[in-house]
Amino acid sequence: MAIIQLPKDLKFGVATAAYQIEGAANEDGRGESIWDTFAKTPGKVVNGDNGDIACDSYHRYKEDVQLIKELGSDMYRFSVSWPRILPNGTGEVNQKGLDYYHRLVDELLEQGIEPVCTLYHWDLPQALQDKGGWDNRETIDAFTNYAEIMFKEFEGKINKWITINEPWCVSFLSNYVGAHAPGNQDLQLAANISHHLLVAHGQTVKRFRDLGIDGEIGYAPNTTWKEPFSNQQKDIDACQREVGYLIDWFFEPVFHGQYPSYLVDWYKQKGVTLKIEDGDMEVIQQRIDFVGINYYNGNVARYKKGSGLFDCEDMDMDYKRTDINWPIYPEGFYKVLTYIHKKYGDTPIYITENGACFNDEVKDNQVNDTGRINYLKTHLAALQQSIDSGVPVKGYFCWSLLDNFEWAEGYTMRFGLVHMNYRTLERTKKESYYWYQQVIRNGWYDL
Numbered sequence: 315m316a317i318i319q320l321p322k323d324l325k326f327g328v329a330t331a332a333y334q335i336e337g338a339a340n341e342d343g344r345g346e347s348i349w350d351t352f353a354k355t356p357g358k359v360v361n362g363d364n365g366d367i368a369c370d371s372y373h374r375y376k377e378d379v380q381l382i383k384e385l386g387s388d389m390y391r392f393s394v395s396w397p398r399i400l401p402n403g404t405g406e407v408n409q410k411g412l413d414y415y416h417r418l419v420d421e422l423l424e425q426g427i428e429p430v431c432t433l434y435h436w437d438l439p440q441a442l443q444d445k446g447g448w449d450n451r452e453t454i455d456a457f458t459n460y461a462e463i464m465f466k467e468f469e470g471k472i473n474k475w476i477t478i479n480e481p482w483c484v485s486f487l488s489n490y491v492g493a494h495a496p497g498n499q500d501l502q503l504a505a506n507i508s509h510h511l512l513v514a515h516g517q518t519v520k521r522f523r524d525l526g527i528d529g530e531i532g533y534a535p536n537t538t539w540k541e542p543f544s545n546q547q548k549d550i551d552a553c554q555r556e557v558g559y560l561i562d563w564f565f566e567p568v569f570h571g572q573y574p575s576y577l578v579d580w581y582k583q584k585g586v587t588l589k590i591e592d593g594d595m596e597v598i599q600q601r602i603d604f605v606g607i608n609y610y611n612g613n614v615a616r617y618k619k620g621s622g623l624f625d626c627e628d629m630d631m632d633y634k635r636t637d638i639n640w641p642i643y644p645e646g647f648y649k650v651l652t653y654i655h656k657k658y659g660d661t662p663i664y665i666t667e668n669g670a671c672f673n674d675e676v677k678d679n680q681v682n683d684t685g686r687i688n689y690l691k692t693h694l695a696a697l698q699q700s701i702d703s704g705v706p707v708k709g710y711f712c713w714s715l716l717d718n719f720e721w722a723e724g725y726t727m728r729f730g731l732v733h734m735n736y737r738t739l740e741r742t743k744k745e746s747y748y749w750y751q752q753v754i755r756n757g758w759y760d761l
């Protein structure tokens with residue numbers, strides 16, 4: 315077997331998000347979010363699941379920090395529930411919301427774990443959605459003002475900030491595909507929102523710099539890879555459009571101050587054009603300290619007229635799949651990382667999410683999730699290959715610490731290193747937890 319030796323200075327972590335693990339949805343002054351509304355809309359989430367209780371991490375955070383500590387994790391990536399801090403999205407601050415995140419961050423620091431804070435992980439205050447949400451440019455200022463509150467409150471405790479998680483999911487998945495909250499299906503609306511998200515990101519980075527806040531700031535786009543089935547130009551172009559949908563559309567403005575022209579033209583023929591206001595692109599192009607990259611899957615694909623938004627269809631390559639039916643494609647991880655490095659330069663990279671859905675259950679107090687271990691083995695090997703080829707990856711967060719509320723899939727899909735019994739809220743370390751613990755401790759593993 316091959317030995318995979320990871321860089322000695324590579325940092326390791328685990329990631330979660332507020333709505334997916336906290337619960338306490340109606341406690342201590344928290345306001346409604348769009349995911350509370352969406353989850354309670356019949357037919358939107360499997361089994362009608364919602365985040366009212368989730369993993370109850372709001373109350374059990376000490377137990378969860380202990381799991382992170384025992385893992386040997388250097389870092390913990392969590393997100394802040396905006397409506398816990400500002401129940402109406404703007405206006406009066408909810409002190410009990412701030413107090414919770416101080417408890418969590420203080421516990422992390424006490425245990426020697428670096429807190430990495432995501433400011434927006436999809437739980438927009440419903441009060442802002444009622445005024446148009448991300449389609450309303452006023453939400454841009456609301457987000458930056460919320461971020462400023464967090465920057466000032468936690469300066470000195472939190473040194474790594476992520477503005478927005480997976481802007482593609484927030485814009486296109488949630489407002490064109492319609493699978494996530496608020497569940498619109500309008501390409502022009504989704505494109506408008508993608509632009510407002512990038513302006514909000516850039517304006518928040520600028521506020522962070524103008525305030526002279528100590529620390530680093532970035533954002534965390536999600537990615538995919540489509541490998542052309544042939545070297546025919548139509549297959550290459552179709553795959554480029556699908557890759558650019560998630561990557562170039564959200565990287566080009568931040569790193570080069572413009573939208574990718576091939577996608578602008580494609581959207582134009584679909585009747586979609588962006589309304590860019592004076593100064594927007596300069597705001598978006600603020601220098602960032604790092605970029606978070608989320609990678610789960612990719613595939614081989616080819617041109618097919620009329621297939622999806624980009625005349626592109628996935629090929630059935632008979633790849634093994636996870637239990638959420640995503641192809642297991644570690645080659646795509648290498649391709650994404652080397653593509654981004656070549657096209658967008660040497661900004662430090664953190665893998666802010668990578669992981670797999672396997673729904674193994676507890677048997678004799680064990681969870682034998684070999685599928686997840688094999689997924690992590692092949693993807694960390696692809697990561698090591700990427701770093702060897704010069705990609706500046708500084709850290710890796712496994713998604714996720716705990717099984718949790720997997721959005722429209724509810725609690726049916728499990729991504730955790732730790733199994734959740736949602737009836738008793740008991741946590742059980744899976745075999746993958748112990749495997750990852752060894753990788754963190756030793757820095758190498760048998761592929």
Ligand SMILES: CCOCCOc1ccc(-c2cn(C[C@@H]3NC[C@@H](O)[C@H]3O)nn2)cc1
Nearest residue numbers: 331334480487491493536610667713720721
């Ligand atoms: C074309 C039809 O498509 C229907 C569904 O399409 C998707 C695409 C992508 C996802 C998706 C889910 N995740 C994992 C999360 N990342 C953030 C964290 O909160 C994890 O829970 N990443 N991407 C879901 C659904």
